[in-house]
Amino acid sequence: MDQILSELLARVDGARAAAVGSRDGLLVEQWPQGGDLAALVAEQAGLLQAAGAARHRLGGELTELILQDAAQVTFLRPIGAQLFLLVLLGLPGNLGQLRWFAPRAAERLAQLVQL
Numbered sequence: 062m063d064q065i066l067s068e069l070l071a072r073v074d075g076a077r078a079a080a081v082g083s084r085d086g087l088l089v090e091q092w093p094q095g096g097d098l099a100a101l102v103a104e105q106a107g108l109l110q111a112a113g114a115a116r117h118r119l120g121g122e123l124t125e126l127i128l129q130d131a132a133q134v135t136f137l138r139p140i141g142a143q144l145f146l147l148v149l150l151g152l153p154g155n156l157g158q159l160r161w162f163a164p165r166a167a168e169r170l171a172q173l174v175q176l
Contacts, residue, residue, distance in 0.1 A: 062173060066092035069166040075154020077133070080147045081140065081170060082106055089144065101135075102147060109137050109145055125163070127156070134159075140167045144174065 066079040070092060080091040082102035091098045113123040126137040134150040136159055146167050150159055 062090040062170065063092055063094075065166050065169050065173070066090065069148065069162055072162050073148070073150065073155060073158045075151045076159065077149045077151050079149070079166075082145050082147055084110060084143055084145065098147065105135065105137055105147055106145070109139070113139070125160070136160075136163065138163050138167050140171050140174075144170070146170065 062081060066081070069079055070076040078091065078093065078096055078098060080098040080102055081089040082105070083089055084106055086103035086106035088099040088102045108128075109123070109126055112126050116123040123139060128135040128137075129152075131152070133152055134154065134156060136146075136148040136150060136156075138146045140146055146163060148159060148163060150156060
C-alpha cells in the first residue's frame with residue numbers, strides 16, 4: 062500500500078498526504094509515515110457513508126467526494142464496499158491530476174486487498 066500511496070502523491074502536484082481507511086473509521090495505511098491521519102479518517106468515514114447513502118437514495122453510486130476550504134482539498138474515493146482512499150491536496154494543487162490518478166490508485170489498492 063505504501064508504494065501505491067507514495068506514487069499517487071508523487072504524481073499529483075500539491076498532494077500532501079494519502080491514506081486508506083475502513084468504512085467504519087479505522088486507519089489502514091497512510092503516506093507519508095509519521096503523520097497522524099487516524100482522526101481525519103474516522104471523521105471522513107462517517108461523512109462518506111452519509112453522502113453515499115444520500116446518493117443511493119437518488120439512484121446513483123458515490124464515486125468521489127471533494128471537500129474544499131481556503132487551504133486544502135480533502136478528496137475521498139471508495140475502494141470497494143469496505144475501504145476508501147483519502148488524499149489531502151494543498152492549494153494551489155492540481156485537482157485534475159488527483160481526479161485522474163486517484164481511480165487508478167484505488168483500483169490497484171482494491172486488487173492488492175482482493176476486493
